[in-house]
Every structure is written in C-alpha cells, then in structure tokens.
Amino acid sequence: MDISVVIPLLNEEESLQELYDWIAKVMQSNHFLYEVIFIDDGSTDTSWKVIQDLVEKSKEVKAIRFQRNYGKSQALDAGFSEAKGDVVITMDADLQDNPDEIPELYNLIIKENFDLISGWKKKRYDNVLTKNIPSKLYNWAARKTSGLQLNDFNCGLKAYKNEVVKAIKVSGEMHRYIPILAKNEGYSKIGEKVVKHQARKYGVTKFGVDRFINGLLDLITISFLSKFGKRPMHFFGLWGSLMFLFGFTTAFYIGLIKLYRVYAKIKTILVTDNPWFYIALTSMVLGTLLFLSGFLGELIIKSNPLQKHYKIKEKINL
Template structure:
C-alpha cells in the first residue's frame, strides 16, 4: 500500500477498479491536471478489486510518479461496495469524490462537484446524473430508467440516476455510513437514513467507453431491487425488529383466531351436521395461527440478536455544547 505525503488534503478521490490497466494513466494525469489548475491539495485512492491484468502494476507506477496517488489492493475480487468501503475508510479529505476508472466519468466535473459540497450550497451529498448516455438503449438505458423510477417512489429521494458512480460527499457522510454487499447503489439512501437530508444532483458528462468492456450485467437490476428492500427494512426496523414481526404476527394470529371462533359458532348452531375439519376455513385458520406464532418468535429472536450487537447504541452526533 502506498500513502500520500499530504497531511490533510482538502479533496479525496476514491476510484474502485477492476481490470482497467489501459485507462488508469490517462485518468490520473487528467485528475492531476484539473486539481492542479484549481490549486487543490488532493489524494487519489485507487482500490484494485482483485484485478487479473496489470492494473496493480500500473497503480504502483502511478503512485511513484504522483505523490498524491495511494493504492489499495484486494487479494481477490470482492465487488464495488467493499472497494468503496476501503476507499472511504482511507479517505482524509474534507470533500470525497468517487468516480469509475473506465474514463466514462469526466474529471472536469470535479471543481463543480467540490463547490456544491464545500461552497454556499453546502450539500451533504451530490449525485451525478448522466442525462445523455452512450450505453445500449435496450440493455442499459431503459432498465436503468425503470430501476431509478422504482427507487424514487420507494425511497422518496428524487434522483434521476442513483447508481451513478460520480458522486461527491462531505467527509462526515462517508465516515458515518457503512457500504457492504452491493449497497453502493444505495449510498444516497444510506446517507438519508443516517440523517443527511441535503442531497443534490448535478448533470454530468457521460463519455463513451474508451477501453475494455462493462463489468456489469442484467443481474444487477434484480439484485438491486432485492437490496433496496433489504435497506428499507433494516433502516426502519434494524434496531426494533419486534415492531415489524410483532405487528405482522399479531394480525396473522388474530385473523386465524377469528376464523376459529366463527367455525365454533357454526358448529354450535348446526350441531353434528357441521363437519368442522372438513372446511377449508379450518385449515386456513390453523395455518394463520401457526404463522402468527412463528412471526412472534422471529421477532423475539431478532430482538435478542439486536440487543447483543456491538453497534446497538451507535448514533451519529451532530454537535455538543458545554
């Protein structure tokens, strides 16, 4: 690992990468040119997510050529979220910008993104919006629009392109959230649930891919929807799971109990002519009561897990007074 000689840069640029050896020299040179023109003290943190080409050799060469470049290398491919997590953990700048390594994100966007976070607007997070795209319209553009529409309706965050890799953050944001699994798609959602409400958007340039091929396929949309459900659930009920399982269990058990009472009343009215166990309602009632009990038990088990979790009392403090 190579570390910057800068004590406290004003800007950190985190770049996760996987098999991007051809684009890295051009990308770093472009970033250095832009940052030097604006007199930024900066660091570039390049996280090699287990590349199988010469990417790591290129990162090492760049770190020797540019003192501001730092390199982190995974032993194997873990995914974009773990790469961002490691980059966020290492970042020291007041403003943190993420971008992809494939040159489809333009470093010329850095000054405006920096100003939107550091300037008078003071956004906690700014997400790029690739309004004009050069991807395949059928396999990427249309699914992406549908995907983002679902995200907006479920999360209430009005971003056109939540999955855009080009984003800017206050340092406090990236130090307050944990990106894991494939949750990099929902960093604005994680930030919102952590209490960072000032989320903005900027139209950014989307450049045609110059080298290599895309590393993502159709499965990301399916996985993304499942991850969205997960993050919505854990954000609302992560510290109080019984509030979900208990309510669900109560309604389910109560519905089954009502069915049983109705069947017993009918049995008393019609006597021996009424076959209780021959009625579908009997098995529906029995199943509902069993499911309700299981939901309750799930809630109790989840509460035990939460109460023994190391971060059960982890809260973000904005400021304190004497």
Template sequence: MDISVIIPLKNEEESLPELAAWIERVMNEHHYSYEIWMVDDGSTDDSWSVIQNLSKSNKNIKGIRFQRNYGKSAALNEGFRVAQGNVVITMDADLQDSPDEIPGLYKMIVVDGYDLVSGWKKKRYDPIMKTIPSKFFNWTTTKLSGIKLHDFNCGLKSYKKKVVKSIEVYGEMHRYIPVIAKWAGFRKIGEKVVEHRSRKYGVTKFGLERFINGFLDLASIMFVGKFGKRPMHFFGALGSLFFLVGFIIALYLAVMKIAYLQYKMTDRPLFFLALLIMIIGSQLFLTGFIAELVTRNAADRNSYLVEEVIDHKKPEEVRL
C-alpha cells in the same frame, strides 16, 4: 486536505494513466490539495503495476489491492475508510466519468452545503439493454426511498467527509448510498447533471443479474433502516395481524358449529387455513422476540450519529 478521489477498478490498465493525468490537471488548475485512492478489486491484468508506477511519479496517488474480487461496494467502503479529504469524490476508472466535473461537485458540498451530491448522466452512451432497466430501477428506488434522483447508480458522486465515515457499504449496496446516507440522517442530497462519455478502453462489467441483486439489496436497506433497532415492531405487528385473522376465522367456524350441531368444522378447508395462518402469526411473533433479543445484545445497540452537543459543564465534570 481538500479532496479525496476514490476510484474502484477492475482490469482497467489502459485507462488509468490517462485518468490520473486528467485528475492531476484539474486539481492543479484549481489549486486543490488532494489524494487519489485507486482500489484494485482483484484485477487479472497489469492494473496494479500501473498504479504502482503512477504512485512513484505522483505521491498524491495511493493504492489498495484486494487479494481477490470482492465487488464495487467493498472497494468503495475501503476507500471511504482511508479517505482524509474534507470532500470525498468517487468515480469509475473507465473514463466514462469526466474529472472536469470535480470542481462543480466540490462547490455543491463546500459552498451550497449538500451532504451528498449524485451525478446524473442525462445523456448516456450505454446500450438500450442497460438504459431501460436503469430507468425502471431508478423510478422504483425513488418511489420507495422518497429521494428524488434520476440516476442512483452513477459512479460520479461527492460527499462530505462525515457522510463516508458514518456509513457502511457492502454486498451490492453501492447503488443505494444515497438511501443509506438518508437513513443515517443526512437529508440534504442533491443532484448534478454530469457528462457521460463513451467507453474508450476495455469492456463493460455490466450484468443483468445486478438488477435482481439490486432490488433485494433495496429491500434490505429499507427494512434495516426502518426496523434495524426495533424489529419487534415489524415482526410483532405482522405476526399479531396474521394470528388475529386466523383466530377470527376459527371463531367464526366455532360459532357455526354451536349454531348448527351437524356442522363439521374439520371438514372445511377454511378450518385448516385458519390454523395455518395462526401458526404463521405465532412464528412471526416469536421471530420478532428473537430479533429483539439479538438487537438488544448487539455491541452497537446504542450507537447513534450525534450532530452537535451543547454542555456547559466544566471538562472535569463530564463523565463518559
């Protein structure tokens, strides 16, 4: 199969028939074999009934319905799990993403060899209260991750099948799929300017709280990606640094006490600060030990993504 299209949605009953027809037209024009997975993230309108009717008229349209609202990341992750296409394309259901971009996104994966291509809505039709925070969010993510993209949160993306089968998306981390993919070892990440259309039906699901959650998720991804399999390197180094600073302060106070017999260490606030810093350092160090024990005993502690294997042994000589 050439393409799997994954569409997470919530309360988009009006836009789904038009979107499905548009995608079907594009696929037929370019002779792609395809499937469309519509993931209903706990809609309270008739979105699921619409999906059922669309599936009856087009067997390429398939659906997943959550019992309640879990969020866009959960919907994408479930779509990634069932997708069978060699190229996986994600888009929003509100018709602000144009299906006419599908051939270009497909070509960049198949012909140009990208692992992941993210859309860039260079000209946007969103209110300023959404665009200004988005620019700051994208700038911060670029600086921290080293991935040069203008629009991390664009719903219109394309992936090699191997990428979506190698990553896990949860919480609010759909915004950072390029970062997750990079930490998984997929380095060829590209960008394509895509058309952004004004919303035709329904209301935006945008909320300011997503920026707070977004930056917390970014911190989690950066930490887990770098220290997920070696937490002692982070907590141990930080704890040792804290303890060393506290010990140097305490040593200084002890020397002053020996040099000046009338000097009272415990009357100095610096003495209690030194004790506090050493205690924090010890706790961080012990946290590193505990995290290391948890990591070493995890079921996937030695789970790594292997690109290729060259082995000249005969099949019967290989021991798994």
C-alpha cells in the same frame, strides 16, 4: 486535506495512468490538497502493477487490494473507511467520469453546504437497451420509494462530506442507492449536478445482465430497510400478531359452534374435518413464527457488531 478521490476498479489497466494524470492536473491547477485511493477489486490483469508504479511516482496515490473480487459496494466501503479529505469524490476508473467536474462538486459541498451531490449523466453514451432503459426504470422506482428526486441514483461520480461516508455502510450491491442510505442516516441536503458522460475508451463493461435483477432486488431490500431496518418488530410483530389473532378468533368461533351443536344435540362433524380448523391452525403458527422473527431481528440488531464482508490483501500508503 481538501479532497479524497475514491476509485474502485476491476481490470482497468489501460485507463489508470491516463485517469490519474487527468485528476492530478485538475487538482494542481486548483491548488487542492488531495489523495487518490484506488481499490483493486480482485483484478486479473496488470491493474495492480500499474497502481504500484503510480504509488512510486506520487505520494498522493494510495491503494487497497482485495483478496478476490467482492464487488463495487465493498470496494467503496473500503475506500470510505480510509478517506481523509474534507470532501470525498467517487468516480469510476473507465474514464467515463470526467475529473474536470471535481472543482464544482467540491464547491457545492463546501460553499453551499450540501451533504451529498450526485452526478446526473443527462446525455449518455451507453447502449440504450442494456443500460439506458433499465437505468431510467430503476431511477423512477427509486424516486417513488425513497422520496429523493434524483434523476440518476447510480452515477459513479458523486461528492460527499467526509462525515457522510463515515456514517453509511455500503454492502451487497447497495452502491446504486447510496443517496438513499445517506438520507436514512439523517443527511437530508442532497443535490444533483449534470455531469459530462464520456464513451468508454478502453476495455468492456464489467456489468452483466444479472445487474438488472440485482438492481430490482436491491431496491426492494433498501425500501424495506429504510422503513424497518432498525425496528424489525414493527413489521414482523405487526403481521405476526394480526395472523395469530385471525387464527385464534377463527379457532374460537369453531369451538363455539361445536359446543352449541353438542348442547343443542344437533348432528355435527368432527372439528378436524372442518377446513377452517386447519386455516386457523396455520395462521396461528405463521403468526407466531413472524412474531419470533421480529423478536430475533431486534436481538441481532442490538448485539451484532458491524462486520466487513471483504478481505484486504494489501495496502499501500495507508
């Protein structure tokens, strides 16, 4: 199979038929063998009914329905696990991503051997204050922390080699930083393509103000995981050892001063009256806890299998 199109969605009943017809037209005109996988992330409208109707009309349509709303990352992860195409294309269901971009994205993966191509919505039709400015800020921060020179990490329109989507684990709200996840797994040939962005035709955006805070926290998390996710002892063990060493050295010095004063018969205060005693004690306790955290992190990584943080209610054609 040439292409798998993975489409996560939440309450997009008005756009699904039009979106699929557009995708089918592009695929057929380019003679692609394809599948379209819709992942209904707990919609409360008639989105699932529309998808069922599409399945009855076309064997290329496949569908996953979540038990409840888990988030876009979980929906993408479920779609990636089922995708069979040589090239996997992701796009949003709101008609803001243009299916006419698919052939060129496919060629960049197959003919130019890119591992991942990320879309860049250079000209956007979103609200400047609520989307454009925060997006530019997060993209700048992501470039600085990851080393990937992409202008639009969060664009929903992306193309991947099949092996890339099978290698990465998308959880939490990490869909914003999938190129970084791919880079962490050793896929270094990552490119970018300017894609056409369209104004939302139906409904309203499903992302609220909390996406700004979540985006920042996710970036901090993925930056940490990029460096220490597979070797937590290198972070916690290092800082734990330094803190313990500082505390032990301070306590040892306090002890020497106490012994000297006793030997020299110099009037002295109790060790417990010295504030540095408590600083040393606290440092040793914190250092021990940090070291143990790193040790436990190593054990968890070695023994804990990958778990899916979502529950699938129903599948069609899969």
